[in-house]
C-alpha cells in the first residue's frame with residue numbers, strides 16, 4: 624500500500640515516514656506542495672497525508688487541485704494551526720479527516736486504517752486462494768485461519784499477488800508497490816522475497832508460478 628506524505632518539517636517528515644514504513648506502507652515523502660501536486664498527478668496512492676503549511680504551494684491548493692481532478696483519494700490534513708477556520712476550510716475542500724499537531728503516531732495510524740477501510744469497504748472484501756485468505760484492511764494473511772509471519776516486504780509482495788490472484792504480476796509492478804522514491808530495489812530483491820514466500824507457502828499447497836516474460840502468479844498447487 625502506497626502513501627503520499629507531504630510535510631516540509633524534516634524532523635517530523637523523517638519520523639513519520641520511518642514509522643509508516645515500519646508498519647509496512649510504502650511512503651513517498653514530498654517536501655513541497657509542488658512536489659506533492661506532481662506526485663498526486665503521476666502516481667497511484669491509497670492515501671495522502673497533507674500538511675497545510677507547505678512551501679511553493681500550500682496544502683489547501685494541493686487538495687483543491689486533487690479534487691478538481693475528481694480524485695477520491697482519502698486525504699488527512701495535518702495542521703499546526705489550532706484555528707478552526709483552517710480545519711473547516713480543509714474539510715470543505717474535500718479532506719476526509721484532520722489531525723492537529725502535535726499528535727501521537729498511533730492516533731495517526733488508527734485514522735489511516737479507518738480511512739483506508741472506508742475507502743475499500745465496497746471495493747475489496749476478503750480475498751481467498753485455496754486455504755489462504757487476505758484481508759486488505761488489516762493486511763493480515765491467514766492460512767487456515769492462522770496469521771502468517773511475514774516481513775513487511777514479504778507482506779507487500781504477497782499483498783499484490785493476492786489482490787491480483789489469477790493474473791500475472793510483473794516484477795516492475797511489485798517494485799512499484801513496495802518502494803518509495805528514496806528506496807532502490809532491483810528485480811533481484813523481488814526474486815529473493817518470492818523465494819522466501821514460496822517456502823512459506825509450500826505446506827499450504829499454494830504456489831507462486833513464474834510466468835515467462837510476464838512475472839508471477841499466485842495459484843493453488845494442482846492436486
Ligand code: CA
Pocket residue numbers: 630631632674675676677
Ligand atoms: Ca509545514
